[in-house]
Amino acid sequence: MDQTSIWQQILDYSHRADPYPLYAELRKTPVVRAEDGSYVVSTYREIVALLHDPRLSSDLRNLPEPGADAPTQAPEEGPSQLPPTFIEIDPPEHDRIRRLLTRNFGPPHRPGRIDSMIADMFEIVTSEIDAFAEKNRSGTSRVDIVDDFAYPFPVTVICGLLGVPREDEPRFQALSDAVVKAADPTTGGFAERRRRRAEARADLGRYFAQLLDARHGRRSDDLLSGLIGGDSAEAPMPQEEVLSNAALLLTAGHETTVNLITNGMLTLLRHPEVLDRLRGDEPDLAARVVEELLRYEPPVQFLSNTRNTVDDIEVADTTIPKGSPVTLVLAAGSRDPDFVSDPDRFDPDREHNEHLGFGGGVHYCFGAPLARPETQIALTELARRLNNPRLVADPPPYRTSPGLRGPRHLLIEIDGVNPAQHRPP
Known part of the structure; x- marks a missing residue:
């Protein structure tokens, strides 16, 4: 079977429920060139090497527009056009922005930030599951884990972290959806997606600009206030960078966690023996379940055309030429049998679980310290109370x-809801 056609099958919606057999076929040729001229890499060791290779750039401004002879210029910074986010640029500028974001987000600079949110996370989850009980007064009831639970939970958390009013959710969700859709490789050519993504992010940036204007300089203990005010020896982040990166964090801070929680509940229902164990009192099981989910059913399956080569790179006997877009298929790499034994088995008891669920290298997932406890709390309480x-x-x-x-x-059916009994330490 032609390997490029396998990639097209992976992109086709008819294989969305189970792309993993196709990933196995794709791995037989670790590097393939897709119809759009990009290079698709699907094996674990090759992906890891590229994630740490400085010749693989995250700055899409290195790529020429179709028909152009030179790289595109940096966008003008202003209310209608925002600068790239920190995941779309390379060191040293990437390092500066990520360092400023981290100082206001959590470890190592603010180790207590995430810990201080645990009790609130638990209360949000408790309230959402309590609402299931209201539907259950007449016996068996039906709930949607996505709309009734997995979506509102991380949205509420990220709103609190950023300082975004929860009541603005209908507005920013429409903007966030536009950003996600613009990155979908099935919705047009590469250049068109770049244009739509820039427009969608600019719209979301305008929302944040209005939010900051409405504050009239008032500060609180949220991430936005910290970025605007600055709280370190470094200069505060320019407002255009704050708007761009806040738009990224709002979108990424809930979209991926929604999928991780939902994929997790689906997987647990398909593996009732693990669900039963999660109801019990195994102290480290929730953490191991989440790590295995990040390997087995990750919310981010691949990084599509978010990297490009700034020099020729030899990968698995294939030369990827300078100036080529590259797609890293993280989900295929995490199930690579040359790296992990019995990769298609869901096993939270694996001794060594070095997955690609949060990427790797300098762009390792910024929100990982938040997504882990969110998902652990969510799945544990669902297991114990439903x-x-x-x-x-x-x-x-x-x-x-x-x-x-x-x-x-x-959609799931339940026969009742147990009272909340467990509280965070």
């Missing part, structure tokens, strides 16, 4: 995006 949860449909309907992959709805 009586006899069972899937209504398997597979469920999926979102259209093949890269940010997760169910659009996850």
Whole structure:
């Protein structure tokens, strides 16, 4: 079977529910050239090497527009056009912005930030599951894990962290959806997606500009206030950079976690023996379950055309020429049998679980310290409090995006809801 056609099948919605057999076929040729001229890399060791290779750039301004002879120029900074986010540039500028973001986000500069949010996370989850009980007064009831739980939970958390009013959710969600859709490799050519992504992010940036203007200089203990005010020896982040990166954090801070929680609940319902164990009292099980989910059913399946070569790179006997877009298929790499034994088995008891669920290298997922406890709390409480949860449909309907992959709805039936008993330390 032609390897390039396998990539097209992976992108096709008909394979969204289970792309993993196709990933196995794709790995037979570690590097293939897709129809759009990009290079697709699917094996673990090759992906890891590229994630740490400075010749693989994250700055798409290195790529020429179709028909152009020179790289595109940096966009003008202003209310209608924002600068690239920190995941779209290379060191040393990447390092400066990430350092400023980290100083206001969590470890190592603010180690107590995430820990101080645990109790609030627990209360949000408790409230959402309590709402299931209201539907359950007449016996068996049906809930949607996505709309009723996995979406509102991380949205509420990221709003609190950034200092975004929760009541603005309908507005910023429409803007966030536009950003996600613009990155979908099934929705047009590479140049067109770049243009739409820039426009969508600028719209979201304008939302944040209005939010900051409404504050009239008032500061609080949220991430936005910290970035604008500056709290270190370095100069505060310029407002255009704050707007651009705040737009990124709002979108990425809930879209991926929604999928991780939903993929996690679906996987647990398919593996009831693990669900039963999670109801018990195994202290480290929730953490191991989440790490295995990041390997087995990651919310980010691949990084599509977010990297490009600034020099020729030899990968698995294939030369990727300078100036080529590269797609790293993280989900295929995490199931590479040359790296992990029995890769298609969900096993939270693996001794060594070095997955690619959060990427790697200088662009290792910024939100990982938040996503981990969010998902651990969510799945543990669902396991402990829902009586006899069972899937209504398997597979469920999926979102259209093949890269940010997760169910659009996850309908389950339950026979009741147990009282909340466990509290965070």
